[in-house]
Amino acid sequence: MLYRAPRGTLDILPEDQPYWRHIYDRIHHICALYGYRQIETPIFEETSLFVRGVGETTDIVEKEMYSFTDKGGDPITLRPEFTAGTVRAYIEHGMHTLPQPVKLYSIGPAFRYERPQAGRYRQFFQWNVEAIGEQDPAVDLEIMSVAWQLYDDLGFQNLAFQLNSTGCPQCRPNYLQVLVDYYRGHQEHICEDCQRRLERNPLRVLDCKNEVCQPIIAAAPQIMDYLCQECAEHFATLRGYLDELDRPYTINHRLVRGLDYYTKTVFEVWAEGIGAQNAVCGGGRYDGLAEELGGPPTPGIGFASGLERIVLTMKQQEVVVPALPAPRIFVAYLGPEAKTEAVKLAVELWEVGLGATLAFGGRSLKAQMRQAGKLDAAFTLILGEKEIEAGQVAVRDMVRGEQVEVARGEVISWLRQRLSGG
Ligand code: HAM
Numbered sequence: 001m002l003y004r005a006p007r008g009t010l011d012i013l014p015e016d017q018p019y020w021r022h023i024y025d026r027i028h029h030i031c032a033l034y035g036y037r038q039i040e041t042p043i044f045e046e047t048s049l050f051v052r053g054v055g056e057t058t059d060i061v062e063k064e065m066y067s068f069t070d071k072g073g074d075p076i077t078l079r080p081e082f083t084a085g086t087v088r089a090y091i092e093h094g095m096h097t098l099p100q101p102v103k104l105y106s107i108g109p110a111f112r113y114e115r116p117q118a119g120r121y122r123q124f125f126q127w128n129v130e131a132i133g134e135q136d137p138a139v140d141l142e143i144m145s146v147a148w149q150l151y152d153d154l155g156f157q158n159l160a161f162q163l164n165s166t167g168c169p170q171c172r173p174n175y176l177q178v179l180v181d182y183y184r185g186h187q188e189h190i191c192e193d194c195q196r197r198l199e200r201n202p203l204r205v206l207d208c209k210n211e212v213c214q215p216i217i218a219a220a221p222q223i224m225d226y227l228c229q230e231c232a233e234h235f236a237t238l239r240g241y242l243d244e245l246d247r248p249y250t251i252n253h254r255l256v257r258g259l260d261y262y263t264k265t266v267f268e269v270w271a272e273g274i275g276a277q278n279a280v281c282g283g284g285r286y287d288g289l290a291e292e293l294g295g296p297p298t299p300g301i302g303f304a305s306g307l308e309r310i311v312l313t314m315k316q317q318e319v320v321v322p323a324l325p326a327p328r329i330f331v332a333y334l335g336p337e338a339k340t341e342a343v344k345l346a347v348e349l350w351e352v353g354l355g356a357t358l359a360f361g362g363r364s365l366k367a368q369m370r371q372a373g374k375l376d377a378a379f380t381l382i383l384g385e386k387e388i389e390a391g392q393v394a395v396r397d398m399v400r401g402e403q404v405e406v407a408r409g410e411v412i413s414w415l416r417q418r419l420s421g422g
Pocket of ligand 1: 083114119130280284302308
């Protein structure tokens with residue numbers, strides 16, 4: 001039997017790592033720039049944290065969680081997202097006593113039992129960013145800018161924010177009633193899923209992809225017309241900032257997001273060309289979440305971006321990434337006696353901080369040279385009986401194809417000078 005990676009999971013192979021390393025580098029740089037500090041919470045949490053946080057009637061909780069009872073009998077779930085865990089940590093560690101907002105970010109895997117396709121996996125990495133403890137719409141702008149800056153730094157083209165408001169517990173129930181009444185008038189024309197959504201989670205009808213529902217959605221009442229004064233002002237202020245900054249955005253009345261904690265602002269960034277799953281990031285405000293999880297009333301806003309989708313977009317848009325550092329020196333030898341000297345020389349190089357690859361397996365010198373070429377070594381050091389007797393090392397410049405003898409005691413400083421361009 002041949003084992004394969006579980007369905008919906010990816011091996012991130014060495015050839016893809018330059019993309020990942022570059023993204024990580026940019027993320028840490030940008031988060032430092034905006035004053036976000038890293039936090040890592042557990043990959044699993046008590047199941048009820050997600051049921052209460054993400055919402056009982058969401059697809060995530062109903063169908064997608066990797067939940068199990070552990071050996072001690074406790075219900076556990078692999079995190080399907082980071083926000084619930086991050087807000088749990090905020091409450092647990094009394095972060096409301098710190099200057100607000102508390103600005104946090106994390107990078108790590110999340111798990112959802114979804115139907116795998118391009119850009120949609122069962123284990124995927126998220127860069128998750130949260131600003132907890134402040135309701136000023138300028139925080140919404142800051143959070144959106146953090147996401148934007150990464151895509152801008154990476155050189156992405158043709159991106160735009162999708163923006164909407166989901167209202168608040170004051171105004172949303174009224175809108176939901178209007179929406180349900182409207183849908184009841186079209187009951188016989190909507191898909192079965194939407195029939196069910198109307199009972200369980202009516203806002204989600206706006207997100208339906210089924211053909212038959214599209215005309216009904218297009219003519220549905222829009223939440224913008226039902227926002228309370230506070231939500232309308234919040235939205236207008238945020239739009240004002242985005243307009244001032246000339247940030248491209250589209251008001252998308254259908255953007256409702258798949259998690260129940262959202263209030264007021266919700267947004268996504270879409271990238272074309274990475275398949276049906278084109279949201280490189282999604283987020284929004286969750287002013288009721290901390291209270292829902294047993295903490296003090298605390299506003300918050302954040303987003304998460306799927307790293308696999310960022311890599312897909314980078315490849316699709318042909319973004320060039322720096323190569324990862326690799327040893328530039330190859331240590332070769334001729335015969336068993338020289339091999340011991342070669343081992344000693346390689347260890348010396350490593351200890352002084354010069355990257356080197358040591359030849360293994362007693363292959364012919366020709367084969368060793370071929371390997372050095374494949375590894376793109378800049379210099380190959382060759383030790384044979386002759387060199388050892390003369391107290392020298394043969395150094396082959398792999399680019400110029402020239403070979404010189406360097407005294408064994410001087411080879412490190414010689415290499416240092418040449419590798420630094422001297
Ligand atoms: P989300 O929209 O469920 O939001 O996920 C955020 C991003 O994670 C998506 O835009 C996508 O890039 C990536 N993603 C989600 N599911 C998958 C998947 N199955 N495969 C690959 N990538 C995926 C959240 O998770 C919220 N917690 C975001 C947030 C933070 N809201 C406030 N704070």
